[in-house]
Structure formats: C-alpha cells, structure tokens
Amino acid sequence: MTVSSVLNGKTGQASEETRAKVLKTVEELGYHPNGVARGLARRRMDTIGIVASFSDRPSLTHDRYFGPVFDGLLVGAQRHHQRALIITEDHWDDLPGNISRYLDGHCDGLIFVTPTFPNKVLAPILKAKLPIIFLGENRPELAVSVIDMDNEAVGKLATSKLIALGHRRIAYLGGDADLRSSFERQAGYTTALQQAGISLTSELSVLGHYSEASGYRETQRLLETLPAAQHPTAFFCGDDAIAIGALTALQERGGRVPEEFSLIGVNDDEIGRKSTPALTTIQQPLRALGEHAIEMLLEQIQDKKCSLQRVLLPGEWIERGTVAAPPLPERRV
Template sequence: MKITIKEVAEVAGVSPSTVSRVISNSNRISEDTKVRVRNIMEELGYHPNAIARSLVSKSTKTIGVVMPQSTEIAILNPFFPQALSGVSAAAHKQDYCIVLSTGSTEDEQLKSIKDIVMSGRVDGVILMYSSTENKILDFLREIKMPILLIGKPLDNKGVLFVDNDNVAAAYKVTQGFINRGHTKIAYISGKFEFVVSLDRLDGYRNALWDNKLEFNRDYIVSVDYLKDEGYAAMNQLLQLKDRPTAVIVTDDAIAFGVIEALKDADVKIPEEIEIISFNNVPLSKFTNPKLSSVDVNAYQLGYKSGELLINNINNIEGVEKSFIVQTKIIYRESSKR
C-alpha cells in the first residue's frame, strides 16, 4: 500500500506542509526536524513524487545531456559512454537524474531539447561538444537555461565549460615526433565544425611553426568519427608521392581504421609510420599493434561537468565556472619513445 505525505506527517507529529518543506530542503525547517522526518520517511518507505516535489522546490533534480550527433551513433564511440558515465556518477552523488535528448540530426535534437526544457523537465543542460555553429546552444542561451559545454566555447559569454588543453596536448605530440626526426607529419582529424578539432590543429601547426617546418595541407584530412572514415583517410595519405612518416589522429575510433589501412597496405608500424591518437579508450590497448594515445580522462571530463553544472544550478558560493582536465600521452606499440 502506498504511503502518503499525510501519514508521514501523522507519525512525525508535524503538518503535511512541514513534510513538504523537508522534501524541498527548505531553510525554514530546522535540521533536527529534517533528520527526524527523513528517518520516518525511510522507515515507512515513503518516496516523494518527483513532479510534486519539483512544483514545491521549483527544481526537477534532473539535467539534460545532448550528444554531438544521434545518441545511437555517438554511443558507438567509446569516448562518449565513458564521459556519460562520469556525468551520471556526479549526478547520482547529488541525487540528480539525467535525461538524453533524441534525434538523428541537429534539428531533431533541437526539437527534443526544446520539448524537454520547455516542459520544465530539467534544471540545466550539458552539451557534450563545442561547435562553431550550434542552434541548441543559441536556444538555451536565449531562454537563460544553465548550460555547460564539454569543450572550449568559441566565446566566453557566461557559458560553463570543462575541457582539456587540447592546443598544448597536440603541440606535445607533434613536438615528440619532431624530436624523433620526423618532418612529414600528417593530421587526421574529426570534423572541423568541432572546436576540439580546431584546437588540436592549432597545437599541431604551432609545433611545426616553432620548428620551421612546412605546413602541408595535403597532410590534413578531416573525417567523421568512425573507423571506416579513418581507413579511407589513411589510404588517401598513402597515395601521396611524399607520404607521411608519422600520423596524429584526433580520435581513437578513427585511429582503429588507420591501423587497419596500414596493415592492409603492408606498412610497418611504427618502423615506417608512427601513430599517436587521442582519447585512450580501453580498446586502445587491444589493437595490433597497441595504439599510443593521449589520455584525455573522459570519465573525469564527464564527472567534473556534472558536478560543475549542478553546483552552479544550486548557486554554491565560490564555485568555478570552468575546469581543465589534465592529459597524458600513453605510449604503446604504434609509436616510438
């Protein structure tokens, strides 16, 4: 039999309105009363109705999450389940839930997030990407919904963000190749509509510039975040008369295709071509050869994102507006030290 708020009030010896205020964590109720009422709620097995609770507290205790493409496709890239796991853990720690937007195109996702936001189902939204043009971000800014980006925003108009220093990370990878004698270094990237791809390109280009090496546009290939796209990109580079001797790949899912293309072409890794990728997903250590990759700490990116957004929603005093997660190159068999 379902326990009601009235029954909780009777056992606790308080009014139903006091129980409601305990549920919404009102400052008008003493801590002693809150503890006593919550203990009785637990003993009786009472669970507050989420919709009713949101009406009282003006909080849904839920955050929305938007993937960079359809959830079905994004979830195939190991980075996003890792980051999403971090968001979920941070949300759970503060008694929040998460809801994913749906849709296979940006317009469909925009409609989905509009439905979620305008129906009052979320207190804030995490966009798991930063792009050069973003209808969803523009809409959320317009209605003043709390937003957080995983990735650096193009401007700093009050948007929370969590990111790596992708410029520095790509610079370090490129400089490492140069230190090992490489002058023909290719860059296989995700789409340049994403800020992370542009940042890593900047780091790559800066390292070439500082070492007085030519920036060869033939060595730059932009593809979708898929293994087959990486395979095609590497085949394109192998057709060059002056083919590269080292390759930086901005995503492990792409790099898996790069390795397969080189093996099919009987190119020795790393003797003839070295590879270092980004994200260091768990599968990286199981490729043949094992893939060297920059650990961006996807779980931590997600966890800090959830924590930062929820703290800002709750107006925690002194909470930061951004956070940079450290990176580390994990060297394996696809590259030399």
C-alpha cells in the same frame, strides 16, 4: 503546517508524540509526498537534463566516447543526490522544433554533450536563463560554461613527441569538420611544427571522420598521390579509430610500424590497446569530464550569479609500440 514540517524533516515544530502520530498515519495511508509539487514550491527539481544526439550511432551507452562520459555524468549526479533526465534527439537538426520541452520546468539545468547545432538555436534557452554546460564542444563565442579536454594542447603534445624523435614530415589525420575538437587538435599540431621551425605542408593536414574507414582512406590517398620522397614518416591521428585505419593501410602496403612509420592516436580505446603493435595514444579524461560537468552545473544552479567557466582538462600520454625515430635512410612504401 505541523504535518508539513514533519514530512519535510523540520525539527522543533512538533512534539515527538505528534511527530510519531503523523508518521504512523502516513505509513497506514501509504502516502508519498509529490516530488513535482515540492520541487515547484522550492523552485528546485533536483533534476539535471543531459542532452545528446544519436546521430546514427547504434548506441550511446556502448559508444567509446559517450559511454564513459555518461558513466561520469550519472555517477556525479548520484553523488550529489540529483536525478538525471536523459533527453535524446535523433539529430541536432531536430532541436529547434523541440525547444519547448527543454523549458518545461522539469530540469534545473542542462548539459549538452558534444552539441553541433548552430549557436542561434540556443537563443531561447539562454533567454530563459536556464543554466547550461557544453561538454565536449568548446565555443568561446557563446555565453555558456564549457568543459572539454584541452584538444589544442593534446595536438601540440603528440606532434612535439614525434618531432623530438626526429620526424619532420608528420601528417595530421583529423576527425569530422563539424566538431571543434578536429580543428583544435589541428591547431596544436600546427603550433608544434611552427615552434620547431618546420614548414607546414598543407597536403599532410587533412580532416575526415572519427572512424577507421577515414584513417584507412586518407592514409592510402597520401601514399598514392605523393611522391615516395614526400611520404610522411609519422601520423598524428585525431582519434584511435583513425589511427587503426592508418595502421591497417600501412601494413597492407608492407610498411612497418614503428620501424618505418610512427602513429599516435587519441582516446585510449580498447581497439588500440589490442592492436599489433599496441597503439601509442593520449587518453581522454572522459569519465572525469562527466563528473566535473555535474559539479559545474550545480554551482550555476545554486548561484545564479556564478561566473561562466571554461575548463579544459589535460590528456594523459600513454606510450606503447607505435612510435620510434624515423628510419635512416628512409624506406618509402
């Protein structure tokens, strides 16, 4: 018991002479306490599991979304003296077959980054009462804590800015249909139009993918299939990559941005900062999402009766060179 109290830093249970002898012996033997054994005894491993899917991404750390989020997660874990165990799946479809490794006792809690698996997959983890945070995927129907950007507010903000400039035919080019953020930003777009008394035109609101190719393809499709008089004068794009694709499509057809068409993206990616003209966007608080997720999970770990939280952080409006009032009279391309 005396040796244990010295190794665990407890004071008052051994004299200074005894303490010195124990520490000297430990040094001579090269002894290091078994962290796993100590963790089991304390019922705390001081380890947070961070779960993500590659989903055909060449890199997570260099990804424009996951990179800053992981920075925040790792900084937050370090700040609170926690180990971070990164667990990756090739695809979320692989998760059901690997549930056992999430419940093997190595982690005190889990943070799932933009999970797209069905709700039923989570049942064994919820049954085990392991603390869980969903980062980047807002699922109100699940009994889990969530942190994300307020995507609906972002959609409403971007669309309202365009309406205030005088635009009435505003297109929404959204991201992937399996991500809640696509629908939430679309909901904000719809709300802004309705509150301004502008009729929603279904063909101007489309989902695709969070990619340049999708933005390019959907913009070309709108301009080719709609009569010139019905072309949008502004595009709210659910992502900077989509906006850059739209910008390329417009410029290839001779369209001038922002003189004839306005564009707004989401993220504040480097590609948008370097585009010509520079892209107006709403910056996601990606690093802050990671840092806050760690704090939220630790609250649950430390207090099993802690109430579930749903934290939605605001985006930051960054105006650059792709927004202006619509042309009068409007020139269509």
